Amino acid sequence: MKIAIVDDEIHCIESLEMDLESLESEHEIVFKTSNPLEALENLPKLKLDILFLDVEMPKLNGFELLDQLHKLNFDVVFTTAYSQYALQAFKNKAFSFLLKPVDVDELAEVLASWETDQKKRSVLLDEIAVKELLEKIKYEGYVKSKIAIPTVNGFEFLKVEEIMYCQSENNYTRIHLQCGEHKLISKTLKDVEKTLTNYMFLRIHQSYLINPKFLKQYHKNDGGYVVMDNGNSLPVSKQKRHLLTEFYDIISRD
Structure with a gap:
């Protein structure tokens, strides 16, 4: 003093x-x-x-x-x-x-x-x-490219563009990455969806949230399912089929 x-x-x-x-x-x-x-x-x-x-x-x-x-x-x-x-x-x-x-x-x-x-x-x-x-980070686009996920020792920052899809496992969520790795975090898929709500991720099923960047195919038959770039097939619920139709309409516009 x-x-x-x-x-x-x-x-x-x-x-x-x-x-x-x-x-x-x-x-x-x-x-x-x-x-x-x-x-x-x-x-x-x-x-x-x-x-x-x-x-x-x-x-x-x-x-x-x-x-x-x-x-x-x-x-x-x-x-x-x-x-x-x-x-x-x-x-x-x-x-x-x-x-x-x-x-x-x-x-x-x-x-x-x-x-x-x-x-x-x-x-x-x-x-x-x-x-x-x-605010500075948000302005510079950093927040738009990364999210923080909790780990035992703190946080790990993941590039949103490398997240292929997220899979619900009861009160946990498994995040599948483009490189083939996956991260299991102690958050529900609903919580993860809130975090990714501004990144155009699509909730196609009660158990799956996908990054449309890695969407390879959508099949309407057999109850409806998508094929991701890594070859994995994920179910699409009846209530969520309109999301894929709307997404197709958007990306097909001139």
Whole structure:
């Protein structure tokens, strides 16, 4: 926790330093001054977490100082002997407000609250970063080419274009790949179908979901079945025959 203190009364700076040292929080005072003009020059150059800022100061009060700082990359805790400044402090987006003489317990509460707030911000930033990454991946077409399947140690990424068909095995699904390999995962075919819903896979039977890219033949006789590129024959249920007819109509259009 990197801290700066700006107060025109030197004894107030020293007192706050002593109070901070009495607490168990890990912190470093990287800047302190009794001259607000010096603070105006140096604060933008610092890597800072919290600024303890007095309100009543000659030449430039605390609010005026903040107004002249175009961008704040730190949180502000106002310290003043005058409670009437509290409302104005929070209007200036202060993180907190401490009345002089500063109570050590209240100071500890402010620091603890700041640390809790930082953790929340960190989680939020992580979530935002992940969402931005997913949007970028989606935009670049990566999501359209791969899916993640669970494994014992984590996930394995499969190219959608290499999935020939998926076969239900009770509460599991066996994924058959173009290379002849197959992956058994602990997801139902219904769940896998949801994952592949945007990839034009066809659910031709209660037990089969196929990639039409590998569809070689469709036979209407013998109850209806398809032949895949690897020579395997898969049944087609009566309720799903219209899907193959519609698929044929689509790919036959000019």
